[in-house]
Amino acid sequence: xxxxxxxLTVGEMAAQQPASVRIFEAHGIDFxxxxxxxxxxxxxxxxxxxxxxxREIEGxxxxxxxxxxxxxxxxxxxxxxxxxxxxxxxxxxxRLETMLAKIRSKHGGRHGAVLDPLxxxxxxxxxxxxxxxxxxxxxxxxxxxxxxxxxxxxxxxASFHCGSxxxxxxxxxxxxxxxxxxxxRMRSLTGGYVAPADACNTFRAFYWGLSELERDLxxxxxxxxxxxxxxxxALEEN
Numbered sequence: 001x002x003x004x005x006x007x008l009t010v011g012e013m014a015a016q017q018p019a020s021v022r023i024f025e026a027h028g029i030d031f032x033x034x035x036x037x038x039x040x041x042x043x044x045x046x047x048x049x050x051x052x053x054x055r056e057i058e059g060x061x062x063x064x065x066x067x068x069x070x071x072x073x074x075x076x077x078x079x080x081x082x083x084x085x086x087x088x089x090x091x092x093x094x095r096l097e098t099m100l101a102k103i104r105s106k107h108g109g110r111h112g113a114v115l116d117p118l119x120x121x122x123x124x125x126x127x128x129x130x131x132x133x134x135x136x137x138x139x140x141x142x143x144x145x146x147x148x149x150x151x152x153x154x155x156x157x158a159s160f161h162c163g164s165x166x167x168x169x170x171x172x173x174x175x176x177x178x179x180x181x182x183x184x185r186m187r188s189l190t191g192g193y194v195a196p197a198d199a200c201n202t203f204r205a206f207y208w209g210l211s212e213l214e215r216d217l218x219x220x221x222x223x224x225x226x227x228x229x230x231x232x233x234a235l236e237e238n
Contacts, residue, residue, distance in 0.1 A: 004054045010042050011035020011226040013057070015070055020057045021219065027053070032221035033180030069227050074148040074235070077228055078141050085220035086133050092213060093126045099206040107203060111196060118189045122210075125182040132175050140168045144228070147235040165236045169229050176221045183214050 004017065013020050014031040024031045029042050043050040069077050100122060104115050143165055187193065193207040 004039075004057060006038065006040035006043075006050055006054075008039050009035060010037050010039055011222070013039055014222055015226045017057055018069075021222070023053065023056045025215070025218065030180065030218075032218045032225055033177050035222065035226050069223060074228070074231055075145060077223065077231075078145065081220065081223055081228070082137070082141070085216060085223075086137070088216055089129055089133060089220075092209065092216075093129065096206065096209050096213065097123070097126060099202055099209065103200075103203050103206055106200065107198075110198070114189055118186060121182050121185045121189070125179060125186075128175060128178060128182075132172070132179075135168070136172065140165075140172060140232075143168065144232045144235070147232060151235050165232050169232060172229065173225065176225060179217060179221065183217060186210055187214065 004013070008016070010024065010029060010031045012035075014024065014035065021031060023029075027046055027048060029046060030037070034042075037045070039053075040050055042048075043053055069080075100115075100119055104112075104119060108115055147165060190207055190210065193211040195204045195207045199207075
């Protein structure tokens with residue numbers, strides 16, 4: 001196991017020590033959009049003891065962990081993101097939208113103060129994410145694959161209509177930040193996805209689905225922000 005330094009960023013830690021992902025989630029530490037925060041600073045912000053957190057991360061390696069994608073083949077990482085996270089969002093977002101409509105029709109009178117702003121936030125997030133997936137699949141991922149292929153064959157990268165790969169990367173980073181903000185708002189509005197006492201099973205299932213959406217997006221954005229996108233920038237520069 002590599003030495004854990006408090007001067008590593010949370011994103012670097014999540015990338016280098018995949019077992020840390022579960023620990024960060026348990027303590028509410030943002031390792032995707034907030035990945036540039038130093039581990040020591042994250043502990044201060046969450047009121048955690050740094051040494052105790054490090055021990056937790058070290059001990060977590062004995063259980064099931066996320067795959068270590070550092071140094072993995074770029075095409076394989078993109079394939080994983082597409083088959084795991086993009087496929088999940090394309091199925092789950094419409095399902096959650098349908099559930100939300102049913103819940104608002106039944107519970108909107110009693111819980112409109114939560115459901116109305118929650119719907120505004122979710123529907124805006126859904127629209128942005130579906131557009132985001134298309135940009136990655138049609139523009140960014142093919143560009144990264146082309147860069148990796150050029151480097152693999154020893155050729156100089158070709159020129160692209162968007163110029164540097166950093167240009168679409170910059171857009172993706174901004175959209176990830178926007179998605180992270182939406183997740184924070186939904187978690188705040190729902191009190192941590194705790195359904196009201198009079199909630200029906202659909203209401204409760206919807207809140208559970210939102211919590212799973214948050215969990216998947218955290219992993220999704222982490223793989224891109226902290227691993228794939230830095231790899232893409234390096235492919236262009238080296």
